Amino acid sequence: MVVEDTQKPTITDNQITTNLNTTNDHADLEEGEILDDADDSSVASKTHSAAVARNPLENSWTFWFDSPSAKAKQAAWGSSIRNIYTFSTIQEFWGVYNNINNPSKLALGADFYCFKHKIEPKWEDPICANGGKWTVSFFRLKLDTSWLYTLLAMIGEQFDHGDEICGAVVNVRKQQDKISIWTKNASNEAAQMSIGKQWKEFLDCNETISFIFHEDAKKLDRAAKATYTIYPV
Template sequence: MESTLTGSALAASRAALSAAMAENNVLTSDDVGSIEPGEIQEINMEAQAEGIRTVFSDPTSFNVKHPLYSPWTLWFDSPMTKHRNLPQTPISAVPQTPLPQTPGVAAAQGWMEDIKRVISFDSVEEFWGLYNNIVPPSSLPSKANYYLFKEGIIPAWEDEANKYGGKWSIQLPKDKNKPNVDKMWLYTMLAAIGETFDPSLAASDPSGSPPNSLITGVIVSTRQQFYRISIWTRLAPGQDDDGLRERIEGVGRHFKVKVLGYTENQRLAGPLATDVEFVTHKDSEKKGKTKKITI
């Protein structure tokens, strides 16, 4: 059967299966001894693949795992999680775990009371197992949010990893983007866990230590009339910090062009819509006009 996956999803699937096949494709001494000079060993690929289960063939009992650069945690909230006397949204059967004890937890405790920690994962296969078993953004109720953050970082400005940073975001009218938002959110998550947002990581000298990733998490929010997708960074440029500004702009450009699929010069703002915009968390807290970087 021909695969319906495309892009990063198909690449992840092929990489998992290829590596699994390679690990299990080992010749015995009897096999080697029976090969004539110049003869190519014939391998029964079906037999070799027997017992190998990827998340695509068995979403709950897969036995192939390929580690990510960092562990990640999915968080969730909706109007249902904000009322303790109502049942929780059945997003996952995974038991809740305590909040990570980071320095910003106490300051953000009120904000975090209604946000539920769903699950942590650290492999390609676990990500797909999670993704295949949760409700897509297009089917979430209004005022619901998914937060995908690196393990140990809570989705709050007060966290030590976030408080000096900011966020890239785009707002999309709901009526025009319901068919597209699920794909946009999937590609945003794949870029985050694959560490492709930050161009400095790919361009760093292999002989030296790569810079720390700027990305701390990504968020999708559903509202009555629009969707919003955001990328949070651990740093934000100051007035004279041209190097960091260039790096931050590279994240926004990759988000707009490679992830969302727009052209670099395409203007997106309109009724209920915004361009791809960056604002610091400190400016977001201020009321009134804020300074923005627009891609």
């Protein structure tokens, strides 16, 4: 996978959407392209629009965010999660990604999600209800790269069972950070194992990763045991 080496602006978790108003103006620019304010050619504009239209994603995706301060005030679990931005082209993705903080810069306790459009990152969502999640724990040094590789694999439809994927979440925590991929049908063992194995390959991960049913997590919380496990080779 190719990763853009772009300097990110400094944004706190409470300001995660600060620069997104400008994203809409520049999301359609190709990588390395410079916006020429002096160029008012309608022909050039139409040509560029046509070029952009050739880079749609197979699915639209939505970023969601839950800050620790908002979670502390929430009346019910999940009520503080807020919709940040929906994108449907690779240009829009980079426009958003380059204007928000990397996970390692977010406050402890923050959760950042990227889910298929119209799927809410909650157990109660009908599409997520019968699913589960693969989880990998990271030390802060590898968090940002692993999160980016996860996003690129998802939106680029690199998984053989991509239709099973709902989205991914990164949890910023004190001891170890976590990234999870949520799926639709937890009982489909073949699909879940395929997703887990491919994810490990994309991340070049040598750690053990586990899959937990959402239903078990709801009932048992941290006592929930893994249903599927993939060990280091």
